[in-house]
Amino acid sequence: MEEKQKIFRDNIFKRLFWPLMALGLLLLFNLIFTKGFFHIEMRDGHFYGTLLDILNHGSKVMILAVGMTLVIATKGVDLSVGAVMAVAGAIAALLIVQVESGWIFVQGCTLGGLVPFLNAHHMSWFLPALAAIMISLVAGLWNALLVAGFRIQPIVATLVLMVAGRGIAQLITDGQIITFTNRGLTFIGNGHFLFLPFSVWIALGVFAIVAIAVRKTALGLFIESVGNNETASFYAGIEAKTIKGFTYVVCGLCAGVAGLIAASNIKCADSNNAGLYLELDAILAVVIGGTSLNGGRFFLAGSIVGAILIQTLTTTMYARDVSPHVAAVPKALVIIIVCLLQSETFRRKAMGILKTFKNK
Amino acid sequence: MKFLKIQTRYIPLMATAAVFALLYIIGLSSFSNFGSLGVFVNLFGDNAFLGIAAIGATFVILSGGIDLSVGSVIAFTSILIASLLDKGFDPGTAISISLLFGICFGASMGCLIHFFELPPFLVTLAGMFFARGLGFLIHPQSLGIKHPFFLNTVGDSLPVKLSNGVEIPFTASCFIAALILALIIAHMTGFGRNVYAIGGNEQAAKLMGVRIGATKIMIYTLAGFFSALAGVVFTLYMQSGNPSSCVGLELDAIAAVVIGGTLLSGGVGYLAGTLLGVLVLGLIQTLITFHGDLNTWWTKIVIGVLVLVFILLQNLVTKMTKKRIKST
Numbered sequence: 001m002e003e004k005q006k007i008f009r010d011n012i013f014k015r016l017f018w019p020l021m022a023l024g025l026l027l028l029f030n031l032i033f034t035k036g037f038f039h040i041e042m043r044d045g046h047f048y049g050t051l052l053d054i055l056n057h058g059s060k061v062m063i064l065a066v067g068m069t070l071v072i073a074t075k076g077v078d079l080s081v082g083a084v085m086a087v088a089g090a091i092a093a094l095l096i097v098q099v100e101s102g103w104i105f106v107q108g109c110t111l112g113g114l115v116p117f118l119n120a121h122h123m124s125w126f127l128p129a130l131a132a133i134m135i136s137l138v139a140g141l142w143n144a145l146l147v148a149g150f151r152i153q154p155i156v157a158t159l160v161l162m163v164a165g166r167g168i169a170q171l172i173t174d175g176q177i178i179t180f181t182n183r184g185l186t187f188i189g190n191g192h193f194l195f196l197p198f199s200v201w202i203a204l205g206v207f208a209i210v211a212i213a214v215r216k217t218a219l220g221l222f223i224e225s226v227g228n229n230e231t232a233s234f235y236a237g238i239e240a241k242t243i244k245g246f247t248y249v250v251c252g253l254c255a256g257v258a259g260l261i262a263a264s265n266i267k268c269a270d271s272n273n274a275g276l277y278l279e280l281d282a283i284l285a286v287v288i289g290g291t292s293l294n295g296g297r298f299f300l301a302g303s304i305v306g307a308i309l310i311q312t313l314t315t316t317m318y319a320r321d322v323s324p325h326v327a328a329v330p331k332a333l334v335i336i337i338v339c340l341l342q343s344e345t346f347r348r349k350a351m352g353i354l355k356t357f358k359n360k
Numbered sequence: 361m362k363f364l365k366i367q368t369r370y371i372p373l374m375a376t377a378a379v380f381a382l383l384y385i386i387g388l389s390s391f392s393n394f395g396s397l398g399v400f401v402n403l404f405g406d407n408a409f410l411g412i413a414a415i416g417a418t419f420v421i422l423s424g425g426i427d428l429s430v431g432s433v434i435a436f437t438s439i440l441i442a443s444l445l446d447k448g449f450d451p452g453t454a455i456s457i458s459l460l461f462g463i464c465f466g467a468s469m470g471c472l473i474h475f476f477e478l479p480p481f482l483v484t485l486a487g488m489f490f491a492r493g494l495g496f497l498i499h500p501q502s503l504g505i506k507h508p509f510f511l512n513t514v515g516d517s518l519p520v521k522l523s524n525g526v527e528i529p530f531t532a533s534c535f536i537a538a539l540i541l542a543l544i545i546a547h548m549t550g551f552g553r554n555v556y557a558i559g560g561n562e563q564a565a566k567l568m569g570v571r572i573g574a575t576k577i578m579i580y581t582l583a584g585f586f587s588a589l590a591g592v593v594f595t596l597y598m599q600s601g602n603p604s605s606c607v608g609l610e611l612d613a614i615a616a617v618v619i620g621g622t623l624l625s626g627g628v629g630y631l632a633g634t635l636l637g638v639l640v641l642g643l644i645q646t647l648i649t650f651h652g653d654l655n656t657w658w659t660k661i662v663i664g665v666l667v668l669v670f671i672l673l674q675n676l677v678t679k680m681t682k683k684r685i686k687s688t
Binding site: 077146150152153155156157159162163165168170175271276280287323325326328330331332335339340343344345346349 | 426472475476477478479481482483485486487488489490492493494496497500603604607611614615618624625655657658659660661663664665667668671672675
């Protein structure tokens with residue numbers, strides 16, 4: 001038993017080594033070259049500072065990465081999360097405006113006072129937020145239907161929603177950018193709770209729920225099994241289709257939560273830019289964290305570290321006055337380097353070259 | 361039996377042609393000027409860069425890979441040409457340099473994919489970020505082109521003049537030339553057959569003696585070349601360079617390839633289908649422009665629905681083929 005635990009611990013260390021190493025190097029670089037990077041101060045009972053900004057801005061990718069990890073573990077990928085974020089944000093913004101203008105209240109009364117308590121001022125955020133989550137659930141179910149039901153390759157199946165999703169979001173907002181000031185809804189992305197930004201707590205909550213669900217039950221094992229060999233898992237008595245579909249639903253829900261945070265952050269729903277390219281960031285975070293794109297094993301904590309690494313890199317660029325667009329160049333280089341370091345083939349070849357040098 | 365076999369193979373292609381015909385008939389019956397030759401010619405001229413990019417994407421997808429860097433490479437080439445011309449280079453040099461960049465860029469992505477067995481999805485994703493950032497590094501904003509070659513020569517003397525005042529724009533000629541070149545490569549060379557073989561079954565192709573590595577690197581090099589060529593045509597079309605242009609164009613290119621009937625798992629598909637796919641996308645755009653009242657985001661929704669329909673159709677065809685193989 002003890003040996004088993006040791007192997008397990010070694011395994012975790014080995015998997016987390018490269019991403020943590022990269023993160024450490026990046027932080028070291030900032031410690032030396034960026035002034036005030038580690039400065040944290042207390043204002044109005046909350047902590048402020050660059051490090052907390054990283055966590056705050058990184059929370060969206062962290063949440064997306066949690067859902068994406070499960071999908072990738074089944075040998076799939078979900079390209080639609082960015083578009084789903086835009087749809088969720090659009091729904092929330094549209095509804096909050098209507099709730100505040102009293103439209104929903106009138107409808108609620110005509111329905112026989114069905115939801116009077118929701119119209120109380122401090123609860124006005126609840127209905128829009130719930131609607132955003134529900135619509136992302138529907139999006140997840142749609143992807144699940146295509147991938148698990150119709151057996152379409154994940155890249156293609158989720159491409160449909162990725163292309164159409166932004167169109168749908170713009171249809172919802174009628175092509176406008178809807179701004180809102182509701183206190184409850186803006187709190188999600190801007191508020192503080194127990195010293196930390198509230199969005200960080202949401203990210204931690206999502207991570208904890210998913211981690212417990214997959215590691216304390218057999219669910220995680222099922223997911224890995226389906227990712228390794230779907231047919232074999234099916235014959236072993238695992239509902240492979242259901243498991244696969246489930247991961248897409250979780251991923252959709254995560255996208256909905258991230259979409260709410262994104263809209264709340266900037267207090268408006270911008271269908272064109274909300275979550276743009278975030279699906280790629282999420283996939284990167286998962287891969288950097290040590291989950292293989294070939295499926296069959298996954299590593300939630302690694303994905304979180306990957307998300308933090310990506311956000312730290314981005315924030316470092318901004319702190320050093322690199323324009324957000326140019327920041328893509330170093331980002332690309334880091335992706336390639338981390339992927340190379342994780343590639344068995346690369347390590348074998350590099351070792352071979354080193355050995356020939358030694359022999360000479 | 362042989363007759364039936366050919367029919368199943370061509371079903372997606374025929375479906376695309378049917379969609380194209382249907383959209384065209386809808387256009388003809390709704391708008392009086394839709395049938396004019398000018399509209400049809402502009403379909404080629406306005407979508408030339410998308411078409412050329414989709415040709416490159418077809419090769420990659422036929423081999424079972426994917427290229428996400430297309431849009432960024434187009435944007436990078438356009439700003440590269442614009443800033444080179446701004447510095448006083450002549451157009452020939454500027455265009456050659458940018459084409460050479462595309463070739464080198466594609467080749468290095470191909471090398472990473474082959475030698476280190478990295479997934480194409482990730483490598484081209486990194487390539488996408490890289491090219492986009494590089495474009496902003498050259499020049500952060502849109503840059504107009506003042507060189508007479510781009511402003512006058514291309515506009516006045518290079519188009520092919522047809523009767524009754526319609527002329528085929530130079531960009532359309534480029535598109536057609538690229539298509540012919542691609543058709544020759546795909547269907548008349550050993551390399552083309554190797555691409556299909558790798559896409560069908562990489563292991564089997566390897567055992568048959570196909571040089572997997574060389575072919576794969578060549579595929580991405582070719583895709584890089586076509587992306588850069590699309591960038592050149594885009595620059596001719598816009599007469600300016602802009603590092604933030606063509607965001608998400610790679611998805612339009614992939615959508616065109618899918619609508620054209622190419623299987624995303626590789627091995628099955630035709631360049632003729634890609635041509636039809638691009639024309640269908642262009643036709644949707646034209647219809648929405650003609651209508652005037654519809655908002656442009658309807659384009660995205662219609663494209664999404666079309667992609668879905670064609671994927672389902674492809675699934676059906678694959679299942680039918682498998683059934684036939686089992687029964688024989």
